[in-house]
Amino acid sequence: MKKTTKQFFARRYRLIIGYIGLLVAFFCVLIFLPKVAPGGLSSAEMQSAIKSSNISTNFIQQGSIIDLPYHLLQKLSLNLFGLNLISIKLPSIIIGVFTALLIVLLINRWFKSDVAIFGSVLAVLSAAFLFLATSGTPTIMYIFWLSLLLWLGSKIVGNKNVSPILVVSFFLAVSASLYTPHLIYVAITIAIAGLLHPHLRFALKQIKPIQVILSFAIFAVIALPLAVSCIMQPSVINDILFAPNFDFGSYFTNISESFAPFFSFGIAYDSVYLSPLFNLATIALIFIGILASMGELFTSRNTVISLLVIFAIVFSGLNKDIAILVIIPVAILSAAGIESIFKKWHSLFPENPYARFIGTVPMLVVVLLIILPSFSHFVEGYHYTPNVAKNFNNDIELINKFDSGSILVVSETQDNRDFYKLFERYNSITVVDKMPERTPNRIIYLSNICDDERFALKQIITSPKSRNSDRLYIYEKIPTNQGEE
Secondary structure, three states: OHHHHHHHHHHHHHHHHHHHHHHHHHHHHHHHHHHOOOOOEEHHHHHHHHHHHOOOOOHHHHOOOOOHHHHHHHHHHHHHHOOOHHHHHHHHHHHHHHHHHHHHHHHHHHOOHHHHHHHHHHHHOOHHHHHHHOOOOOOHHHHHHHHHHHHHHHHHOOOOOOOHHHHHHHHHHHHHHOOOOOOHHHHHHHHHHHHHOHHHHHHHHOOOHHHHHHHHHHHHHHHHHHHHHHHHOOHHHHHHHOOOOOOHHHHHHHHHHHHOOOOOOOOOOOOOOOOOOOOHHHHHHHHHHHHHHHHHOOOHHHHHHHHHHHHHHHHHOOOHHHHHHHHHHHHHHHHHHHHHHHHHHHHHOOOOHHHHHHOHHHHHHHHHHHHHHHHHHHHHHHHHOHHHHOOEEOHHHHHOOOOOOOEEEOOOOOOOHHHHHHHHHHHOOEEEOOOOOOOOOEEEEEOOOOOOOOEEEEEEEEOOOOOOOEEEEEEEEOOOOOOOO
């Protein structure tokens, strides 16, 4: 008995240590990656930083309610650490770590631990997920909320003794997810499924009335600011249900453009996403997982996969960012493919424990052969793929090398000018649109040329992230004994 207990805990602790090690490694990778790849900011990240910094206490009346949880976290990061590459991306890094944990827990609900840990590694270290977790935009929230809802739902359904904390957490997650565009459709789907599906109705009946009342009260409190904002600013309704400036004529074009970079092996699209996001080895595992799942079409796992794929396809026509939701089905199907391979190997040696152990070694090699090229593709692709690299610049890193009190000239026609104005608020760098009346001894121009004869060009700071590599022009005042005053 003691020996059996010891073996159980030894195995249990090995798995716990393995998952903790995976999450620690993932967090370290995410902290390190922004300096390497993409190595800069996209226009969407700049706009996100602008929106976060401008959020005030009257955000309901302003209508700046969309993706509010993310922007509040990003604003806190900017206030604590100033305007820099890490502070803009830190919210996504933190949420990415929690999302990775949720994906691990979710895969563990449907697969054995040895399969789940391989599937989890493939999911959280894939190029697609690494990009989301290091991009300073709210796009990561789609994966986070759906992973959280799926995991909480799987813990509630089929459980006779449902914890009140789980029920309250589920309703809290549903209400908070409404702030992310289009996830209101997920909430509506959950409500309809709860009324129509017999298993879900049975699960709801197991919940105590006091828990239901408390959950709905929390739901109402969290969703109330969104409802009030929709009344005061009707444009918010369009953002929640559709998209800003949405045109139904471009619906099918949006779907095509959304998924084009995901599986393109010959063309690099003009996008922030690398092509392909999923390599051939991963696609092979997905096909194996699909074939292995054909005999279990009506299981909860396959139902989730089908609904997520349909949701991603349908609503990517409204918002291209939603296409990235296929990460979750890809993670589940990859794990199903690994499970199928394990079963096939174990069936050859059903009574030989050594053969079962040795069978994990080739799979470990396969996972490494998928992860390492994918990671290399992620790092190198954002430097050497012109159609992708041109969508990022590292001006923020270049400007932050200058001391506080420096003067940066940004013309009124410069793209993302409002973003550069944030250097005044967070980094004490004065930003103007033309030469100030009281001219300093040194002035910095952003991608512009000074026509003041009192100044001479002393240095050009270049960037490998821009097609036009000249980014900053450093001018210094000519001494009066060498030129005009």
